[in-house]
Each structure stands twice: as structure tokens, then as C-alpha cells.
Amino acid sequence: MTAQTYEVEAMGAAAGQCDCCGQPSQSIWGVVHRSGAETVASYFLQWTPGADFAAHPANLDLILGAWGEGTGAEDRVAIALRYGLGPDGPAVMVIDAKTRRIAKNPLVGAALDRDEVLGTPVAQAVFDIFDAVFLQDPRFPKEAGG
């Protein structure tokens, strides 16, 4: 599986407030398909424009699993990523989705923490999906203050 295996469909956007500092924040969301085939994930990205990513990373929450007719929340899991810019460039890490608002989303059966993702087959899919969103959603902020 590579990032090219996935197609990203950008959807809505909204302005809001950052949970941590109350500054104006920006949210974007969309879905990820296997090329020409079924949906595998939805994503929701929130960041604080103008803030330094190094100190104030962006959050990318994913709902990963099966979608469509005959599927339910039990077929999907929530996974939370944190995206920032480190000394070596863009950096992404898995964080605990159980503490994120997405854990309570009715579309989600379970929220995974770091240990439930890293070292499992799900991890590679998660990072490939991150790459696909990063490359294909033109709204994705790619530098501090973006």
C-alpha cells in the first residue's frame, strides 16, 4: 500500500476555537477512498492558523474502517494523530484517541491509543492515509502559520 493507493475527497471546512488556548482555529474534513473503490476513512483536521507548529501541533482525527450499507459503528475505530514541524521537517505521531472528542462520535465503535496502533498492521495504513491527505488535500497547512 502506498499513498498513491488512496484518493482523497476534500469536503467541508469550518472556523472554530482551539481547545487548548481559545485562539481562532480552522477545521477541514473529508474522506479517503481506495483508488476507484470503497471509502476506508474519514478525516478531520484542526489547527490554529498563525501559531507555531513546533509549539502548537495540528490534530488529525481519523475514523478508519468499513463504511456504507450493512456497516455500523462497531466496524470502525477512531485514531488520533498529531502533526507538527520538528527540526527535521514535518513530523506525525499517533496520540491517544480515547482522550479526543472523536472517541464519543456515534460513528465510532472504539477509540485506540498509541499502543493499540503502533506495531500493528493498522499503523501502516494510518501513515499511508496521513500521507495521502497531506499530499492531496490542498488545504492541508504545510508550514507554521499556514
Ligand SMILES: [Zn+2]
Ligand atoms: Zn491552542
